[in-house]
Structures are given as C-alpha cells and as structure tokens.
Amino acid sequence: MNNIFWELKALSVDGIYKKDNIEQWLLKHKMTYEKVFKIYDTLNKEFPNSSIRQHKDFEQEGLFLDTYEVLMDVIECYYNEIFYKVQIEFYNKIKDDKHELNSWLWMHRFDEGKMQSKFRILFQNNSSPSGYEFRIRYPFSLPVTINLDEKDFQYTLQFMDIIKN
DSSP: OHHHHHHHHHTOBTTEEOHHHHHHHHHHTHHHHHHHHHHHHHHHHHSTTSOGGGOGGGHHHHHHHHHHHHHHHHHHHHHHHHHHHHHHHHHHHHTTOHHHHHHHHHHHHSOOHHHHHHHHHHHBOTTSTTSBOOEEOOSTTOSSOEEEOGGGGHHHHHHHHHHHO
C-alpha cells in the first residue's frame, strides 16, 4: 500500500492535483480497490458490529479505500462542472427576463440535489473568504494531502454563488 500512496503523492504538480492525474491513479488501482472493497464487504457482513476500516490489522487497506472513494467523489465533482457550465450559460441568457429567472432560481434553489451536496461536503469551509477550500480534509486520516485548483470548479462556484444570493 505504501507504493500506491507514494504514486499518488508523486502525481501532484506544485502540490496541486489535476483531474487527469487523479483519473489515471484511479484507473490504475481500480482492480486493487475492487479486491480490497470485496474483502472489507465480506468482513463487515461477518462482523457487523466491528469497525473493520479502523482495525489496526487492516489500517493501510482502510486508508486506501478512504482515499480511493474520496477521489472518486472529486472526479464526480469535476464531471459535474460541465452541467454547471451549461446552467451558467442558460442563466446568462435569461437573467434579464424576470419570469424566466425566477423560475430557474426556484427550480435550483429547492432542488439542491446530490451534486451540490457532494460539492459542499468535500469543499465547503466557512472560515475561508470564498466559503470553499479545495483541500480534501475528510476522511481525516488520508495519507496524502490533496489540494485541487479552485479554477477547475469555476462554474460550480459561480452557480452556487448565484443560487445563494
């Protein structure tokens, strides 16, 4: 497992991880993830009241699963950026039409959905000026500090700001 984490650390450029590098690492270690996940799933079924991921004998594998899963969530947020780009383009077309704008805002304000929730869980940090921080802090025990470029989520941030205000 140490080599897997070392590989991930080596993929950052000036401390920042890019989408392509994360996808490359995930693809390379997909079979390992599936194998380890299957073992953990079996152990969880056999010992339902145990916290297998935190067990000292499986600590490295648990860290790997946590890291892999949070990076899958990050990749999902990257893919959602396309949706938000389209929404911002649509918003720019209708923002002067009060009826259209109110309808659009109402639809998005009351339908936060999985995409916005996942983004907030991963990145929201009310102590930062923008309200978001692009450093993965959960799970707390990640063996690698994962920093992302805020510019990669420009449409998501713009969309969230419009909905909030």
